[in-house]
Amino acid sequence: MQTEYLKTLVVLGQVGSFSKAATDLSITQSAVSQRIKYLEDHYGCQLVDRSGKLLLLTEAGRLVVQRAEQILLLEAQLANDLKLRGEKTRLAICCTPTFGVGFLPQVMEKFMSRKADNVDLRFMFHSLDRAVKELQENEFDLAVIEHCEAMEVPGFDIVELPSDQLVFVSAPSLGLPAGEVELERLFHCCLIARKPDCTSRRLLDLNLARCGRSVDDFKAVVVVDDLRLALETVLSGGGVSFLSRSIAARELESGQLLAHVVAGFEQSRRRSVVVKSERRQDAAVVEFLDCIDAGFPLGSGC
Structure with missing residues (x-):
């Protein structure tokens, strides 16, 4: 089975509509419907409740999505590991200006002394909104940001820092x-x-x-x-x-x-590190978080 089919079910469960899922996945609505039908035939049970205006996952559908998310994460990690074999680790980081001016020099000094020969590093300062947008567009692997409200970014872990x-x-x-x-x-x-x-x-x-x-x-x-x-x-x-x-x-x-x-x-205001879930255990990311931790005790991840 192609993992794109599992991803289709995951997205459908998030948006609740064939048309919205098609838009998010850049495929036709018919293709979304066919993929869901294939999964239901393959597993021998109904995965989506189509009785209401909003499509909802059945109990079986929720179980498949839970396992599908784990499979998709492993696939992404595998692709990333294969890509980085024999190459420098690419690490793209952005931060809001306050962290960049107040703390980044000390963090980067520690990080570069440990990883300068092994990491292809890119760094930018951005506003909160632009940082989150470009994280979601895969322009960056992690960001250090200040924000007023609690936040959740699908596909990313949030590690709290002192306010x-x-x-x-x-x-x-x-x-x-x-x-x-x-x-x-x-x-x-x-x-x-x-x-x-x-x-x-x-x-x-x-x-x-x-x-x-x-x-x-x-x-x-x-x-x-x-x-x-x-x-x-x-x-x-x-x-x-x-x-x-x-x-x-x-x-x-x-x-x-x-x-x-x-x-x-x-x-x-809150201060957090937002890091791609699939790269949370990468050696370069772990090292960068350790360098931040030297100045800020890292809080819980969510």
């Missing part, structure tokens, strides 16, 4: 008190903001919306795509910014910047 803490930061020349500050005091300053697709910006917008306010209430808003440029602008007294404490750790410790919190604001 990322965000604060408002400003130069002492602005005269804002360190620690807790009234939101109205911040509104008198220029906001050095990230793009709307950045999760720090999303969290800021969410916090402001809960107060019935928006970024438009700041004296002015300057959108900066580069984290380091945002930090330099704040250091020069150009305004306040809501960003990861890790990005400004050195400047906060030296007193070049002050940290501010607003009562009632949510100031933490």
